[in-house]
Structures are given as structure tokens and as C-alpha cells.
Amino acid sequence: MSAIEFAVIGGTGLTEIEGLEVIHREVVHTPYGEPSGPVTHGMIAGKRIVFLARHGYTHNIPPHRVNYRANLWALRSLGVKKIVAIAAVGGITPEMQPMRLVIPDQIVDYTHGRAHTFFEDGLTDVTHIDFSWPYCAEVRNALLAAAECAKLDVVPRGTYAATQGPRLETAAEITRLERDGCDLVGMTAMPEAALARELDLCYAACAVVANWAAGKDNEEITMDDIHQNLVVGMANARALLRALVC
Numbered sequence: 001m002s003a004i005e006f007a008v009i010g011g012t013g014l015t016e017i018e019g020l021e022v023i024h025r026e027v028v029h030t031p032y033g034e035p036s037g038p039v040t041h042g043m044i045a046g047k048r049i050v051f052l053a054r055h056g057y058t059h060n061i062p063p064h065r066v067n068y069r070a071n072l073w074a075l076r077s078l079g080v081k082k083i084v085a086i087a088a089v090g091g092i093t094p095e096m097q098p099m100r101l102v103i104p105d106q107i108v109d110y111t112h113g114r115a116h117t118f119f120e121d122g123l124t125d126v127t128h129i130d131f132s133w134p135y136c137a138e139v140r141n142a143l144l145a146a147a148e149c150a151k152l153d154v155v156p157r158g159t160y161a162a163t164q165g166p167r168l169e170t171a172a173e174i175t176r177l178e179r180d181g182c183d184l185v186g187m188t189a190m191p192e193a194a195l196a197r198e199l200d201l202c203y204a205a206c207a208v209v210a211n212w213a214a215g216k217d218n219e220e221i222t223m224d225d226i227h228q229n230l231v232v233g234m235a236n237a238r239a240l241l242r243a244l245v246c
């Protein structure tokens with residue numbers, strides 16, 4: 001069988017890839033415990049990919065409880081080298097309008113208490129990865145090229161603020177994130193991106209703006225609005241994934 005081209009980690013609004021020709025689902029056990037669910041092997045536009053739903057296929061695992069280490073370890077154990085993460089986010093700066101796709105290029109980590117490294121068991125020399133550029137250029141560039149090829153509107157950069165959740169932020173917290181230089185806010189980029197780097201996996205993300213972040217318009221943030229925006233945004237994200245393998 002052909003090699004896996006890349007893995008997709010789907011998040012809120014993408015617990016399966018419509019149009020994916022499923023080959024089989026594989027339960028993978030790891031030294032770090034169980035991943036969020038079985039890994040789905042499938043074909044998209046004639047290429048082999050694997051898919052994993054970050055919050056579980058029934059979307060029941062909150063962001064601070066995702067076993068990020070098991071997810072990344074499982075994908076690598078299957079031979080995955082490249083990962084596209086799909087992530088719903090709140091938009092902070094004016095370009096980051098609901099339903100838009102963004103290919104972020106930076107992260108600020110505000111999470112705490114998550115298992116965030118593979119290098120802590122004392123079995124290897126103390127290891128400090130370079131994380132100056134947290135997203136892998138090769139997959140980022142492939143996403144940008146796919147967007148151009150499919151004529152999809154994407155914002156080509158943005159700083160992702162990773163918050164702890166599961167609650168949404170206060171308006172004052174969003175003001176602080178904006179002051180810190182953040183454009184987008186979500187709850188899952190960390191430790192996911194850093195763990196991918198620790199395993200030498202080429203990892204980049206497509207963020208889908210689900211709502212204006214707290215205080216950015218005068219409306220209450222409702223899950224109904226988020227879901228409606230994600231229906232449109234995720235359809236574009238799926239088109240981007242198809243273009244990635246065309």
C-alpha cells in the first residue's frame with residue numbers, strides 16, 4: 001500500500017472528513033495512553049491520508065483533557081511525517097472575520113497544567129527544541145499553494161493565542177491577548193504544535209474563524225452562531241484539504 005501523504009487532526013466542526021473514502025479504522029495504543037479515538041485511514045483525491053478527531057468522534061473530550069501526547073505519538077507510529085491541524089478560533093484583529101480561513105505563523109501559549117513534552121522521563125539528555133517558528137514551513141506553504149490553486153480566500157499569517165478553556169475568554173483577557181500581538185484565539189494549538197516538533201513531525205494549521213472573540217462585537221457569543229459559521233468555514237477547510245492533494 002502507498003505511503004501516508006499526511007495526517008489531518010480535525011477539531012470542533014470537523015469530526016470527520018466528508019468525501020473521505022474510508023479504508024479502515026485503527027485502534028493505536030501508546031506509552032502515553034489512549035489517543036482521542038481510532039485513527040481513520042482513507043483516500044482523498046487518490047492519496048492516502050489518516051484522520052484523527054482531536055476531541056473524539058463524538059466531540060466529547062474538552063481541550064484541556066485531550067491526550068495530545070498520545071495523539072501525536074499514535075500518528076508518528078503509523079509513519080506519518082506531515083500533519084495538517086484544523087482548528088476553530090475566535091477572531092481578535094479586524095482581518096480575522098468569522099468564516100475566514102487563516103494559516104497562522106505564530107503562537108503564544110497561555111495554557112497550563114497540560115502534559116506538554118515527551119522529554120521529561122529522565123531517559124534522554126535534557127532536550128530543548130527550537131520553536132522560534134512553531135509551524136512547519138513545508139506544510140504551511142503547501143496550504144497556501146492549495147488555497148491559491150482552489151481560489152480560496154485565506155489570511156496567510158496570524159498569531160494564535162492558545163488559552164486553557166474550556167470557558168471562553170473575558171473581554172479584558174482578549175484585550176490583553178491583542179496587546180500581546182495575538183490575532184486569533186483557540187484552545188488546542190498548544191501543546192499540540194510543540195509535541196509535533198518534539199517528534200520531528202512537520203505540523204501546520206488551518207484555523208477557521210468561528211466567532212468574534214469576546215468583546216469584539218457587542219453580541220453574546222453563542223454556540224448556535226459558532227456552529228453556523230463553522231458550517232461554511234469547514235466546507236472551505238475541506239476544499240482546502242482536497243486541493244492540498246490535487
Ligand SMILES: CSC[C@H]1O[C@H](OP(=O)(O)O)[C@H](O)[C@@H]1O
Pocket residue numbers: 010011012013054055062063086087088089165186187188189210226
Ligand atoms: C467555542 S468552540 C471552542 C473549541 O473549539 C476549538 O477547538 P479546536 O481547536 O479543536 O477546533 C477551540 O480550541 C475549543 O476547543
Ligand code: HPA
Pocket residue numbers: 088089090091163168169185186187210211212213214
Ligand atoms: O472565542 C474563542 N476563544 C477560544 N477558543 C475558541 N474557539 C472558537 N472560538 C473561540
